[in-house]
Amino acid sequence: MSNGIVVIALGGNAFIQKGQRGTIDEQWANVTRAMRQIADIIEKGYKVLLTHGNGPQVGNILEWMEALKDRIPPLPMDVAGAMTQGWIGYMIQQSLANELRKRGLNQNIVSVVNQVLVDGNDRAFRNPTKFVGPYYTEDEARKLMDEKGWDMKPDPRGGWRRVVASPSPIDNLEKNAIKTLLNNNFIVIASGGGGIPVVEEQGQIAGVEAVIDKDLAGELLASLVGADHFIILTDVEGAMINYGKRNMRILRRVTVDELERYYEEGHFPPGSMGPKVLAAIKFVRNGGKMAAIGHLYKALDLLEEKTGTIITR
């Protein structure tokens, strides 16, 4: 009956699309549309484990907190990340259940609050690069750097912003719960926003102010649960080489060796396609059957290798 475990990473366009303000009606419409694709995959007999990004949502929470910081003490990024797991997990859980109910399927779905371990000595902490939260003037930024010890840099989009590290995920702390749920035929939502980043110090766990790439955290989870397929859904048709040049082309079927060569040649931009390609490479290297990168609204076709970039051994 089962076609194996597929881990699906949902990009930002599953929740808030470009040009939208992110009203609740827009969010429900986006999630509902995305979940039709996921339901198609479930209907084919795959065991599904979902993960998702949280960039715009955590951005909103940081802005909300900043606006009222004199009245309500703002909370750090680990807690903000946990909040987005509740927010987005709820929306996925409910809209996927509704789609399955329409089709007469009644598999149970559950989101877990999920911490992902990083190394406190990860090099990323020495060179924070991930822009987060509100935009400030240079004066405000310099004041915050003094007051809070934040790293702040000019954002190419204008203004100064806080930058945090994007360390590599090394373990998923709720992997046993996730495995137990999958083994008992639940559809699970986990590792949202790359997971809540935590470090271990003298046997104790503590949150850190960082953002783990959601595709790399998704890959770790996929490998930990022994998934067969790892599907990264985004707003483009697949990974491109020679981007912006006359010989630009989309990669259709590639071996992991081939893709790694392109990766090392610098074909994929660090902030966007880079981590997706790296996550796909890692998944296949770690024993996964197939990784794929493609468009959100072609998820089943992607899994069936009819579209997008398909990476195999």
Place this chain on the structure above:
Amino acid sequence: MSNGIVVIALGGNAFIQKGQRGTIDEQWANVTRAMRQIADIIEKGYKVLLTHGNGPQVGNILEWMEALKDRIPPLPMDVAGAMTQGWIGYMIQQSLANELRKRGLNQNIVSVVNQVLVDGNDRAFRNPTKFVGPYYTEDEARKLMDEKGWDMKPDPRGGWRRVVASPSPIDNLEKNAIKTLLNNNFIVIASGGGGIPVVEEQGQIAGVEAVIDKDLAGELLASLVGADHFIILTDVEGAMINYGKRNMRILRRVTVDELERYYEEGHFPPGSMGPKVLAAIKFVRNGGKMAAIGHLYKALDLLEEKTGTIITR
């Protein structure tokens, strides 16, 4: 080995205490202290299922959203509730794990995002009584009533506030996942803030703007998982009768019949001890061995019937 399943409902003082501003340091200190009690219970061999309130947290989120409503579209109460499940679930999950690690125990802990079903025709929707979110002037309030269709009333604490319904919980939509996790020896955190309130209409689930009482939702969950004990932790020593009168006294050991008589005589104020007493009555009536109401920092003594109000058949 197992002493049975105990469902523990944590009150607000486990997270933000009276007089505190709710800084992150205060929150971690409060949760850490509360989790020592829970670890004592786990160490005695009980299977623990935790639930918690979310009043101040959801209040903060509603204030944050309101402050930036012209820039970031505010989200409804069901989503705000889901956010608090992530926030509080994370803090419990991490601090309880740290306390268990100190004791050399390594049971896994997991929070689930949890929807609780209510009846869209519940009488509570015709007479909303639960104050939520920011305070407004009467003029602002009247404008919001027109614009958004909110119910608003003068809050006895001053100013006008939104009121929402507090309907009765009728089902817990993630009960199967919670049971599976408990059966596999996980410590589970669920039904946070009374659960995310949802209704079912033509087979589809949808969030509603309401607040389910966390003790009543906790009772439902305790009964659904077949718990032996239901422990309601708060900031007083137990349920009092003749409150504020010369013959005021704390109830120590009561039968459910006795407690129901006091409840019907109006001894317990609706907003605070009333729902706790009602939840305890329901739990024992539904077949639970024992319910208890007492102080957060005496949780194990309460479970061992050495303190607080103990309710049995």
